[in-house]
Amino acid sequence: MPTDTKRVRGPEVSQSPSLFLWKSAAKKSTASNDARVDGRQRGQVDVRSVFVRCGLISQAKGSAYIEAGNTKLICCVYGPRETERKDETDMKSGRLITDMRFAPFSCRERGSWIQGSDEKDLSLMLLESLRPGVCLHKYPRSQIEVNVMVLENDGSVLAHAVTCASMALADAGIEMYDLVLGCSIRQEGATYLIDPTFLEENGCNLASGSRENLGSLTVAFLPSLNQISGLQSDGEMGEDTLTGGVRTCIEGCFKLYPVIQQALSKAVRRKAPPSES
Amino acid sequence: MENVLCLNRSTGDTSVACCMGSLRTDDLRVDGRGCEDYRHMEIETEMVSNTDGSAKVTLGHTDVLVGVKAEIGKPRPMVPDEGYLEFFVDCSANATPEFEGRGGDELGMELSNTLYKVFNNRYSVDLKSLSISPGEHCWVLYVDVLLLQCDGNLFDAISVAIKAALFNTKIPKVHISEDEEGGKEIELSDDPYDCMRLNVENVPCIVTLCKVGHRHVVDATLQEKACSVASLIISVTHKGTVTCVRKVGGGSLDPESIFEMTETGKRVGKALHAPLMELLQEEESLGKKRQKVGFLDTTLIVAVSHCP
Numbered sequence: 001m002p003t004d005t006k007r008v009r010g011p012e013v014s015q016s017p018s019l020f021l022w023k024s025a026a027k028k029s030t031a032s033n034d035a036r037v038d039g040r041q042r043g044q045v046d047v048r049s050v051f052v053r054c055g056l057i058s059q060a061k062g063s064a065y066i067e068a069g070n071t072k073l074i075c076c077v078y079g080p081r082e083t084e085r086k087d088e089t090d091m092k093s094g095r096l097i098t099d100m101r102f103a104p105f106s107c108r109e110r111g112s113w114i115q116g117s118d119e120k121d122l123s124l125m126l127l128e129s130l131r132p133g134v135c136l137h138k139y140p141r142s143q144i145e146v147n148v149m150v151l152e153n154d155g156s157v158l159a160h161a162v163t164c165a166s167m168a169l170a171d172a173g174i175e176m177y178d179l180v181l182g183c184s185i186r187q188e189g190a191t192y193l194i195d196p197t198f199l200e201e202n203g204c205n206l207a208s209g210s211r212e213n214l215g216s217l218t219v220a221f222l223p224s225l226n227q228i229s230g231l232q233s234d235g236e237m238g239e240d241t242l243t244g245g246v247r248t249c250i251e252g253c254f255k256l257y258p259v260i261q262q263a264l265s266k267a268v269r270r271k272a273p274p275s276e277s
Numbered sequence: 278m279e280n281v282l283c284l285n286r287s288t289g290d291t292s293v294a295c296c297m298g299s300l301r302t303d304d305l306r307v308d309g310r311g312c313e314d315y316r317h318m319e320i321e322t323e324m325v326s327n328t329d330g331s332a333k334v335t336l337g338h339t340d341v342l343v344g345v346k347a348e349i350g351k352p353r354p355m356v357p358d359e360g361y362l363e364f365f366v367d368c369s370a371n372a373t374p375e376f377e378g379r380g381g382d383e384l385g386m387e388l389s390n391t392l393y394k395v396f397n398n399r400y401s402v403d404l405k406s407l408s409i410s411p412g413e414h415c416w417v418l419y420v421d422v423l424l425l426q427c428d429g430n431l432f433d434a435i436s437v438a439i440k441a442a443l444f445n446t447k448i449p450k451v452h453i454s455e456d457e458e459g460g461k462e463i464e465l466s467d468d469p470y471d472c473m474r475l476n477v478e479n480v481p482c483i484v485t486l487c488k489v490g491h492r493h494v495v496d497a498t499l500q501e502k503a504c505s506v507a508s509l510i511i512s513v514t515h516k517g518t519v520t521c522v523r524k525v526g527g528g529s530l531d532p533e534s535i536f537e538m539t540e541t542g543k544r545v546g547k548a549l550h551a552p553l554m555e556l557l558q559e560e561e562s563l564g565k566k567r568q569k570v571g572f573l574d575t576t577l578i579v580a581v582s583h584c585p
Contacts, residue, residue: 117386117389117390117393118390120386120390121386121387121390124387124390128524128525128526128527131527131528132507132527132528132529133529214398214399215398215520217522222529225529226531226532227529227530227531227532228524228529228530228531228532228535229524229529229530230524231509231522231523231524231530231535232394232522232523232524233519233521233522233523234394234397234398234520234521235397235398235520236398236399236400236514236518236519236520237518237519237520238517238518238519239517239519239539239540239543242519242522242539243536243539246532246535246536247532250532
């Protein structure tokens, strides 16, 4: 097991005090039925409003920052660079390398700097979601690195990471077929919560009563081409619920599309050299 | 998964055309199967005597061995009255030369993470039955998967093997006794046959559907996998509920294709459970009279081949 020898961590048996708060918080959440905690509605395509900005990091070829509610993510793109590994048999197209990390202070419980299996899984999902959107055949023998850092985790991290990464790729000038947008949904019985917060994603395990459909779904979508590039679901759902959930996520992606396009065109105008007149 | 596929890229474009051509017109694949047929599957349980439960599944040329060991551990702080399962998939260098050294780690990690997602719901395994004393002791089931041979469709073989191994798992019964100072002691019952079995009715099975051309196929061989741009992994319980869906591969899929593939996956997955449970129960009922085949498949004792 890899251990962190560079940092002095607290004793192994230390636990976060928030564990002991859990029971009182659960009672409050089961009270409200229709409205969600932040005022959005259940059962409606009500994504959180998003703040996006490109071109923050001067050293990176392209970068983007996204803020949705309290979820904050930053993404940098480096490349195309010469590929380090020469043993790839398929040298006709480039490689996309993704890395998604959580800052230790991003979640409720302090995480570690060493990449856990969750982070590796998310990096892999990010790679699979972005790959269909990037024209890798135009960058033979090169690699493009995408690094996403989650500064604060307040739910639907993967979905926003996909959006942020595709904006950073566009900002870096990497050729793409289309922007890849992500949207996630939490299914609870008959209703769904689109773009769930951290509490909504995890709090329902404590809700009493057997609910038929209880799960989460994340979809990565290319809006102009109408193609799904990434799909991941968890929990248990009937097939119709799953199909309905995918359609809802696609709607959520369409709602985000104009905002992202606007942010990108602003960034391009800022970067462009001033006109002569 | 890409590393494993590189073996077959050298077969060239002619075989790709051949695979896709017959699929387009009729329901015929290169080896004569229909689009929804599995290859010949063999399952045997109780292979390894040191484990609490084990199973070996051979699906075509894919060979998977699963061992389950039950240990007493501390329950997770968030859910003090439940036990848990830990998955680990080891891609040994025996399977393909690409897995030598650290090569198989990535694939193993991907497989383990998917297994965690598949079992991450309340109904698959009754975790409350794994609790010994809430907050202090619980059973932890370490499910270790070993890939012996790799010929495509790893997820399906692994999920069937896990279901068979969990069915075969015998967890010893324990009693908690309190001594004078108030400390708790765990006592194992003396009778080696006094054990608890798990209810594997709700354990899901994974179906991998590969998109080849305009159609999708179940149980793709490595050759067919090389022709496909993307696949969908769907895990289905015997009731038809879907516990996990994941798209893998470097291509994108149309939403309509995904809906079609989900429907097929659900149908195929649902139909897989009944013959599997029947078979496992039949094998169990043979008891001591059962002839053990072991690792050499000279005689066919236990076999299931799925034709919808």
